[in-house]
Amino acid sequence: MWEAVVQKEVRLLYQNLSSRWNTRDAEGIAELFEEEGSLVGLDGTSVDGRVPIREHLEALFANRAAPTYAAEVEDVRVVTAEVAVLRAVAGIVLPGERADFSVLIVQTLVAARDHDRWAIALFHSSPAFGHEGPETVLTSRPVPGVPRAASAER
Secondary structure (H helix, E strand, O other), X not given: OHHHHHHHHHHHHHHHHHHHHXXXXXXXXXXXXXXXXXXXXXXXXXXXXXHHXXXXXXXXXXXXXXXXXXXXXXXXXXXXXXXXXXXXXXXXXOOOOOOEEEEEEEEEEEEEEEOOEEEEEEEEEEEOOOOOOXXXXXXXXXXXXXXHXXXXXX
């Protein structure tokens, strides 16, 4: 029973992260991390610590039109009552464009219970290329907002 509560709380943490990303709220995103939390961006950039994460995201949002994401949680695995791992798949939404699900991103969030709240210990985004071609990614993963059968046909 407690696992279901943890899963719900960690999903909410991810939803807050996604929402704040999509509104370019660098400070709000950083607040979701542990003091020594880590962020690994889509380009492989690694940033450690809440303040450096905020500064990195402020610069990112100020200097370029970062895409928003349309995401769907694939799985939340409860490791202990204080640690959980969430995996999601996301499609890119470029400014002024419709969601592009031809390029998928796999996102992994490691959440840790920090006193009275869940916080992000690690958030990692990675392009989902598939070693045997992009079609293998699409057949093995749901595309947000597209029924699984349609995802396999893409």
